[in-house]
Amino acid sequence: MLRFLSLTIENFGPFKGSQTIDFTDKNGISIVWGNNGRGKTTLLNVFRYALFGKVQSRRGIIKGLTSISNIESRSEGNYGFKVVLRMTNNGKNYELTRQYKLRPGVVKPVNDDDFEQAVYLKQDGSFLSGEERDHVLNTIMPEQVSRFFLFDGELLQEYEELLLDETDAGTKIKESIEKILGVPVLTNGAIDVESVLDEYKASKNRAAQNDNKTKQTASQIAVLEEKLKKHRSEYERLRDILSEEMNNRNILADKLSQTERIRGLLADEKALETSIEKNKEARNSLIASICAITKDAWKSLISARVSIVLSELDEITKGLEDKEKSQHTAEHFLEEMRRAVAKKHCQLCDQDISDEMLERMKDFIKRSESEFGGLTPEEITNLQVLRARKATLKNMLYPSLREKLEVYEEQLSRVNVEISRDERQLKTVREDIERYGDIEGLSELAQQHAHCLAKIENLEAGKRDEYTIILETQSSLATLEGQLNRHATGTTMLAAKRRVEICEQIHNIFEIGIDAYRNKLKSDVERDATELFLKISNDPDYVKLEINENYGLSIIHRTGEKPPFRSAGFEHIVALALIGALHKNAPLRGPIIMDSPFGRLDPIHKENITKVLPSMSDQIVLLAYTHEIDEQTARINLGNALNKEYRLSRQTSFFTRVE
Structure with missing residues (x-):
C-alpha cells in the first residue's frame, strides 16, 4: 500500500x-x-x-x-x-x-x-x-484513478451524474471507477483478442477471394471492412476533438466564473467605497454638531442655579400676585353691591332691597373698602422688580446638552465602527482583485464560450451519426460473414474459418468474464457502500443503497421505493459511501x-x-x-x-x- x-x-x-x-x-x-x-x-x-x-x-x-x-x-x-x-x-x-x-x-x-x-x-x-x-x-x-484519492468535497456532486444515462461526466467517472477496481485488466485482454480476431478475419477473407464461389462475398466484406475502419477512425477522431473541446469549454467556463467573480468584487469595491465616503460625511456632520452645541455648554452649567433662584422668586411673586388678584376680585364685588344699593334692586336675584338690608349693605361696603385696600405702593414696586428679574433669568435658562451629546456620541461611535468594518472589507476585496492580475479581454469570453458550446453540439451530433453508420455496417458484415461461412470450402479456407471461430470463442469468454467480474464488483461495492451509508445516515427508514450499471447509487426506502429527490446533504453522504466502498474493493490501496x-x-x-x-x-x-x-x-x-x-x-x- x-x-x-x-x-x-x-x-x-x-x-x-x-x-x-x-x-x-x-x-x-x-x-x-x-x-x-x-x-x-x-x-x-x-x-x-x-x-x-x-x-x-x-x-x-x-x-x-x-x-x-x-x-x-x-x-x-x-x-x-x-x-x-x-x-x-x-x-x-x-x-x-x-x-x-x-x-x-x-x-x-x-x-x-x-x-x-x-x-x-x-x-x-x-x-x-x-x-x-x-x-x-x-x-x-495512476493519474487516471487519482480522483478517488485526491478529491475536493465540493466535487462530490459529480457523482450524481452516475445516476443518469449517457452523460459525458457519468461515462468518464464510470471509466475511472472501473480502472481503480481493475476492470481494464480484462478489457485490455479482450481488446488484444479482438485485434487478433480482426487479423484472422482478414486472413479468412483473403482466402475467400481466391475461391470463385466466395470471391464476390469476400470483396463485399472487404469494402464494408474498409468502410467500417474509416468510420471507426472518424468516430475516434470526433471523440478526441470533442474531449478537447469539452476541456476548452471547462477552461472558458472557469474563466467566465472568474469574470463574474471579478465583476462581483469590483461591485463590492465600489459599494464599500461609497459606503465609506457616505459614513465619513456623516461622521464630519456629527463632529460639527458636537462642536456647535459644546460651544454653548457653559450655559447649561449655570442653568441649574438659575432654576433654583427662579423657583424662590416664583414663591415671593405668587404671594404679591395673589394679593393683587384678591383686590381686583373684591373691587368687582363691591362695585356690584354699590349698583344694587343705588338702584335698591339686586340684579342677581331680581328682587327689590328692603331699607333694613340697604343699611346693612352700606355698612358692609364701608368696612370692606378699608379691609381690601390692595397692594401698598412699596409692594407694587417690589412686584414690578420681581417680574423684571424673572424675565431676565428665564432668558438665561439653557436646555441640558447631556442627552443630545449622548445621542451624537452614540451615532458617532456607530459610524466609526461601520467605517472601520468597511475599510477592512475593502482591503480584503482589493487583495482578492489583485490575485486575479490582468483581467483585460475577458469580456469576449461569453462569445467564445457560446461558440465552443455550438461546436460541442455539432461534434456530438457527428459522433451519433458515425455510431449509427458503424452499427449498420457491422450488421451488414455479420450477414455477409454468415454467407461466407456457409460456402467455405478448401483446406486453407476451412483452416482460416476455424481460427476465426476459436478466436471468437476466446473473445466471448473474455466478454462473459468481464460481465461476471463487473457484476461481482457492483455487488461488492453495493454491499460495502450500504454498510457505510447506514453507519452515517440517521434516517432509520433508509435500509440500503442500490447500484446501477454506471456504479451510481440510489437510496432504498424500507417500502422498497427510491426517493425521487435527494437533498444535497444525502447526495454528499452517498458519494462518500461510494468512495469508501471503492477503496475497500480496489486492488490499488x-x-x-x-x-x-x-x-x-x-x-x-x-x-x-x-x-x-x-x-x-x-x-x-x-x-x-x-x-x-x-x-x-x-x-x-x-x-x-x-x-x-x-x-x-x-x-x-x-x-x-x-x-
Whole structure:
C-alpha cells in the first residue's frame, strides 16, 4: 500500500519559504485546519503537482504554473517553487522531488517558457532513471484513478451524474471507477483478442477471394471492412476533438466564473467605497454638531442655579400676585353691591332691597373698602422688580446638552465602527482583485464560450451519426460473414474459418468474464457502500443503497421505493459511501486526501462520518476549515486514530504558515 510520510513545500501558493508536514508511518488520520483562503485546496494541489506535475482548479482545469509561486517570494526575486513528497510502497522508500525553476540565463521571468520543470525520484536512497521513475509513479498512483484519492468535497456532486444515462461526466467517472477496481485488466485482454480476431478475419477473407464461389462475398466484406475502419477512425477522431473541446469549454467556463467573480468584487469595491465616503460625511456632520452645541455648554452649567433662584422668586411673586388678584376680585364685588344699593334692586336675584338690608349693605361696603385696600405702593414696586428679574433669568435658562451629546456620541461611535468594518472589507476585496492580475479581454469570453458550446453540439451530433453508420455496417458484415461461412470450402479456407471461430470463442469468454467480474464488483461495492451509508445516515427508514450499471447509487426506502429527490446533504453522504466502498474493493490501496468534505452536512452526519473515516483507508489526510466539524468532538470520536493536527496560520494575505 502507498503511504505518504511527509510533504515539504517551498514557495508554492501561499506557503512561503520551506515548510514540512509530517504524516507519520502509522495508520490513522491527520487533520489540517484552516480558514477559507488560507491554502487547504492549495495543499491538495501540492499532492497533485508532486505526483503528476499538474495543478487544477475546482473545475478540474489544468492551470499554467507560473502564477502558482508565492507572490511575496516573487516580489523578493525568488521565482518558482519546489515540492518534496516522501512515501513508502510495498516495503520500498521513495523521495519524489518536483521543482519548477528558472531556465539558465533567465533573470526575471515573463511567462511559462522562462521556466523548466525538474523531477527526481529516489528509491531506497538511489536515483531512478526517467523511464524507471515514470513507471514507478504510474504504478503506485495512476493519474487516471487519482480522483478517488485526491478529491475536493465540493466535487462530490459529480457523482450524481452516475445516476443518469449517457452523460459525458457519468461515462468518464464510470471509466475511472472501473480502472481503480481493475476492470481494464480484462478489457485490455479482450481488446488484444479482438485485434487478433480482426487479423484472422482478414486472413479468412483473403482466402475467400481466391475461391470463385466466395470471391464476390469476400470483396463485399472487404469494402464494408474498409468502410467500417474509416468510420471507426472518424468516430475516434470526433471523440478526441470533442474531449478537447469539452476541456476548452471547462477552461472558458472557469474563466467566465472568474469574470463574474471579478465583476462581483469590483461591485463590492465600489459599494464599500461609497459606503465609506457616505459614513465619513456623516461622521464630519456629527463632529460639527458636537462642536456647535459644546460651544454653548457653559450655559447649561449655570442653568441649574438659575432654576433654583427662579423657583424662590416664583414663591415671593405668587404671594404679591395673589394679593393683587384678591383686590381686583373684591373691587368687582363691591362695585356690584354699590349698583344694587343705588338702584335698591339686586340684579342677581331680581328682587327689590328692603331699607333694613340697604343699611346693612352700606355698612358692609364701608368696612370692606378699608379691609381690601390692595397692594401698598412699596409692594407694587417690589412686584414690578420681581417680574423684571424673572424675565431676565428665564432668558438665561439653557436646555441640558447631556442627552443630545449622548445621542451624537452614540451615532458617532456607530459610524466609526461601520467605517472601520468597511475599510477592512475593502482591503480584503482589493487583495482578492489583485490575485486575479490582468483581467483585460475577458469580456469576449461569453462569445467564445457560446461558440465552443455550438461546436460541442455539432461534434456530438457527428459522433451519433458515425455510431449509427458503424452499427449498420457491422450488421451488414455479420450477414455477409454468415454467407461466407456457409460456402467455405478448401483446406486453407476451412483452416482460416476455424481460427476465426476459436478466436471468437476466446473473445466471448473474455466478454462473459468481464460481465461476471463487473457484476461481482457492483455487488461488492453495493454491499460495502450500504454498510457505510447506514453507519452515517440517521434516517432509520433508509435500509440500503442500490447500484446501477454506471456504479451510481440510489437510496432504498424500507417500502422498497427510491426517493425521487435527494437533498444535497444525502447526495454528499452517498458519494462518500461510494468512495469508501471503492477503496475497500480496489486492488490499488493508498491514502485519501479530502478537502472540506463536510460542507453540506448537519452536525449529526458530520459526527457519524468522522467516526467511520478510519474504516475508509489506512491513511487519511483531512483538510477542514475551522468549525467545519467540532474540533473537540472530532478528537474524541477519532481517539487513537488521530495521528497529527496542523493549523494553517495567516501571516499576511499572501503568506500562510503551517503550525
